[in-house]
Amino acid sequence: MTRSGRSVNCILPPHILRALLENDDREIRRTALATLASTSRLRGERAVRPIVAVAAPAGGRRTISDCHHSKQLAQATVQRGEDDPAVTDSSVNAAFEGLGTTRDFYWQVLQRNSIDGKGMRLNGYVHYGQAFNNAFWDSREMVFGDGDGRVFSDFTGALDVIAHELTHGVTEHTAGLEYHVQPGALNESVSDVFGSVVKQWKLGQTAAEADWLIGADIFTPGVDADALRSMKAPGTAYDTPLLGGKDPQPDRMSNFVQLPDTDEDDNGGVHINSGIPNKAFYLVATGIGGNSWEAPGVIWYEALKASSPDTDFQAFADTTFAKAGQLYGTGSPEQQAVFGAWQGVEIKISGVSPMSLRISATSNGNGVAPESLPSRVDDLASQIKALTKEVNGLRKARV
Template identity: 60%
Template sequence: MSRTRHLHCIIPPHLLEKLLGSDDSEMRQVALNTLMTTARLRGERTVRASFAGVATLGNGRRTVFDCRHSTRLPSAVLVRSEDGPESADPSVDHAFDGLGLTRDFYRTVFNRDSIDGDGMRLDAFVHFGEAYNNAFWDGQEMVFGDGDGKLFSDFTGSTDVIGHELSHGVTENTAGLKYHNQSGALNESMSDVFGSLVKQWSLKQSVDDADWLIGPDIFTPGIDADALRSMKAPGHAYDNDLFGKDPQPDHMEHFVKLPDTERGDLGGVHINSGIPNKAFYLAATRIGGFAWEAPGLIWYESLKASNADTQFQEFANTTYRKAAELFGDESPEQLAVLAAWQDVGIQISGILAGVARARSLAADRNGGAGPDKVLTTVSQQIGALAAQVTGLAKDVTALKSR
C-alpha cells in the first residue's frame, strides 16, 4: 500500500523556534542550523541513498552508517552490520542496540516482523551534521544528530526516542495516519505509546515502576527539564526560561488549535498528542501489571483497525471495541478503556456519560472488576445481609418466647 512519508522529528519545531529568541548567540545559531537542515530535508523528494547489497534484506537486519558530520546521507560510510563486531564508537553501538530492542519488542510482543511486518531492514545514520539537535525517521531509516552538548546530548542514547521514531514506520505501514491535526496527533501519540513500551519492556517495568517520560535522556544535565513529554502528566515535562512551559493538554477542554503549517506544528501534532497519551496511561494504570500486555495489545490492534483519517473519537471507539473483542464485554480491560477516555473528555459513542461514569466507578470500587466479579461481590453482600436477618429473626422469636 502506498503511503505518504514525512520527516518525523523527535524535537518539535516549537522548541527549536523558542531557542531562536535566546540571548546566547551560539544557541540561536545551532537552533537555526537545525531548523534549516530539517526544512531542506523535508523539501527533498528523497532523502535516502541507495545502499543495495550492503545488507541482506529481510528479518529486520540492522545496518549503521556514519555520516561523519555531513548532512548528505549518500556520503555516509558503513560502520556496523548485523553480523559485524561491536564498534569502538558508543553512538554506533547505541543506535544498533536501540534498533534491535525495538525490532525484538514488536516481534516478541505483537508477533510483528520488523517495522513493515515483512522483515524490513533497519538502517541508522549517526553523527548527522554539526551539533544537529534532532533525530528523525524519514520513512526508510533512522537519522541521529549528536546534539550540541549544551542543551541536547547524543540522540542515540535514548531507547524510547529510538522506539518512538521507528514506531512511525509501524504507523505508516498500518493505519497510515495523516500527519496533520488530530490524525497527526494520534500518529505522534502512537509513537510515544510504543516508544515508552519498548523502554518498559526492555527494563521489565510494571506500570507503577515506569517513568512514562519521552526523551528524559536527551537533555544535558544542566537543563531544567524532565523530558520532552510526559504521558502521565502532559503539560508538566518542563517549565523553564529556555523552552517556556510544556504546552501539551491532557483533556479535550484544552485542545490547542494551531494552523496546519510547519510553524503551526501541522495543526499541533506534537502538542495535542498529550490527550491520547494520557488516555493510554490511565487505561494502563487501571489495568495494572505490564503495559505492553493488555493495554498495549488493545492499542496495537486498534491502530491496525484505523485508517489515514482516524480522529480521536473514532480511535477511542475502536479501543473500546477491541478491548471487548480481546477480553470480553464489560471486562476489567474494557471498563478501564472506557474510564480512561472519559477522563480526558472523550465519551465512547453510544454510551451515555452517566452510564459510563457509573460503570467505571463500579469497576474502581471492585478493583477494576468486570461484571462477573461485581455480581459475585453483590451476591456475597446479599448473603451476608440474609444471614443477619435470619439472626435477628431468631433473636425476636427468643424474646417473644420469654
C-alpha cells in the same frame, strides 16, 4: 486536507527549536537555526521523493553508518552490520542496540516482523550534520544528530526516542495516520506510547514503576528540564525560558490547543495535542496494572492496525474500547479501564454509558453493577419473607 503519514518525523517539536532561536547565546541560536533549516529541507524532499519499499525476509537486520558530520546519507560509511561485534564508536553501538531492542520488542511482544511486518531492514545513520539537534525517521532510515552539547546530547543515547521514531514507521505501514491536527497528534502519541513501552520492557518496569517521560536522556545535565514530554502529567515536562517557557501539552479535550494547520505551527500542534491520548494510555496502563506491554500495549497496537489515515481521537478511543472487549471480554476489567481512561481525558466512548458497561460486566461475571443492588435486596427480602411464613406455618402445625 489530507497528508500522508509518510514524511520526516522528528523527535523535537518545532516550538522548542523556535524557542532556542530567541536564546541570548549565539551558538545555541546558530545550531537551532541550522536544525530547523535542515528539517524544512528534508520535509520538502519527502514531498517529491518516492517511497521505495525496502522490505525483505531479513527479520529486521541492522546496518549502522557514519555520516562523518555530513548531511549526505549517500556518502556515509558502514560501521557495523547485524553480525558484527561492537566498535569503538559509542554512537554506532547505541544506535545498533536501540534499533535491535525495538525490533525485538515488536517481534517478541506483538509478533510483528520489523517495521513493515515483512522483515524490513533497519538502517541507522549517526553523526548527521554538525551539532544537529534532532533525530528522525524518513520512511527509509533512522537518522541521529549528535546534539550541540549545550542543550542536547547525542540522540542515540535515548531508547525511547529510537522506539518513538521507528514506531512512526509502524504507523506508516498500518493506519497511515495523516500528519496533521488530530490524526497527526494521534500519530505522535502512538510513537510516544510505544517509545515508553519499549523502554519499560527493556528495563523490566511495571506501569507503576515507570517514569512515563519521553526524551529524558537527550538533554545535557545543565538543562533544567525533565524531558520533552510527560505522559503521566502532560504539561509538566519542563518550565524554563530556554525551551520557551512551560510545556504546552494539554491533558484533556477542554484544553485542546487550536493551531493553524501549517508547517510553522506543527501541522496543527501534533506534538502538543498528543498529550491527550498520551494521558489516556497512561491511565489505561496504570488502571489495569502490571506491565504496560501486556494488555494495554496489545489493545493500542490492535487499535492502530484497525485505524485509517483520518482516524481522530474519538474514533481511536472507540476502537480501543472495541478491541479491549474483543480481546479480553465485554465488560472485562481491561475494557472498563479503557472506558475510564478516555473519560479521564474528557472523551466519551460512543454509545456506551457507565451503567451499561457495569451491567455488561455483571452479566459476564466480571463484577457487580451497583445499579443492580436494589433489585437484589428486594429479591432477598422476598425470600426472607417467604422463609418466615414457612417457619411460622411449621410452628402452627406443631402446636
